[in-house]
Amino acid sequence: MGMAAESQFHVLVVDENIIDRKLIEKLLKTSSYQVTTVDSGTKALEFLGLHQNDTISPNTPSFSPNNHQDVEVNLVITYYCMPGMTCYVLLKKIKESSSLRNLPMVIMSSENVPSRITRCLEEGAEEFFLKPVRLSDLSKLRPPMLKTKFKDQHQKQEEKAAFQSPKEQKTKQNLQQQQQQCNNNKRKAIDEELSSLRRRTR
Numbered sequence: 001m002g003m004a005a006e007s008q009f010h011v012l013v014v015d016e017n018i019i020d021r022k023l024i025e026k027l028l029k030t031s032s033y034q035v036t037t038v039d040s041g042t043k044a045l046e047f048l049g050l051h052q053n054d055t056i057s058p059n060t061p062s063f064s065p066n067n068h069q070d071v072e073v074n075l076v077i078t079y080y081c082m083p084g085m086t087c088y089v090l091l092k093k094i095k096e097s098s099s100l101r102n103l104p105m106v107i108m109s110s111e112n113v114p115s116r117i118t119r120c121l122e123e124g125a126e127e128f129f130l131k132p133v134r135l136s137d138l139s140k141l142r143p144p145m146l147k148t149k150f151k152d153q154h155q156k157q158e159e160k161a162a163f164q165s166p167k168e169q170k171t172k173q174n175l176q177q178q179q180q181q182c183n184n185n186k187r188k189a190i191d192e193e194l195s196s197l198r199r200r201t202r
Contacts, residue, residue: 008074009033009034009074009075009141009142009145010033010034010035010036010072010073010074010075011028011033011034011035011036011073011074011075011076011077011141012036012037012038012044012047012048012073012075012076012077013025013028013035013036013037013038013077013078014037014038014039014040014041014043014044014076014077014078014079014082014087014090015037015039015077015078015079015082015108016039016040016079016082016083017079018039020079020108020131020132021037021039022037023132023133024077024108024133025037027133027134027135027138028138030135031135031138033141036073040082040083040084040085041078041082041084041085041086041087041089041090042084042085044076044078044090045085045090045093045094047073048073048076048094048100048103049099050093050094050097050100073103074103074104074145074148074149075103075104075105075106075126075141075144075145076090076094076103076104076105076106077105077106077107077108077129077133078090078091078105078106078107078108079107079108079109079131080107080108080109080111080116080120081109087107087120088119088120088123091105091107091120091123091124091125092123095123095124102148103148104126104141104144104145104147104148105124105125105126106125106126106127106128106129106140106141107120107125107127107128107129108128108129108130108131108133109128109129109130109131110130110131112130116128126144127140127141127144
């Protein structure tokens with residue numbers, strides 16, 4: 001279980017090119033990430049639970065709508081140029097979602113176009129990788145995933161606190177006050193002992 005900490009991170013790869021998908025999947029698995037691959041932005045949204053009304057064909061092979069609840073996605077890597085749904089539309093839809101707006105996104109492109117890179121970063125992408133993606137590029141993935149994980153945990157704690165009943169809040173407050181009182185008593189006892197020692201040494 002040495003890879004447990006790493007494998008907590010699950011990456012969704014979106015690329016129409018099967019060779020590129022397999023390549024990045026192999027690189028990510030080498031770095032101990034869990035990986036899911038899809039070949040379109042529409043399928044990515046479906047996997048994440050963000051359904052596009054009327055744009056997903058009933059004949060399209062799809063994931064279970066509840067998959068996104070069972071398998072948490074920590075990062076999306078998407079190719080820049082895709083037919084059907086561009087990376088901008090995918091990026092925008094994810095960033096507009098209240099539940100997924102903090103999900104880090106990385107854009108890949110085979111062309112080094114500064115204006116394209118700037119636009120993607122301005123839209124909310126964390127990183128922009130040039131194809132072919134190298135193993136060294138993957139070191140840039142962990143910081144945004146860790147940051148988001150901590151942010152989500154903090155948000156969940158705040159939400160949990162907000163939904164506590166007045167009785168639970170009062171109990172928690174009493175416990176905190178008791179702890180504070182206990183700390184104050186300890187401090188007072190230490191101060192008295194020090195004071196007594198000082199008097200004896202004079």
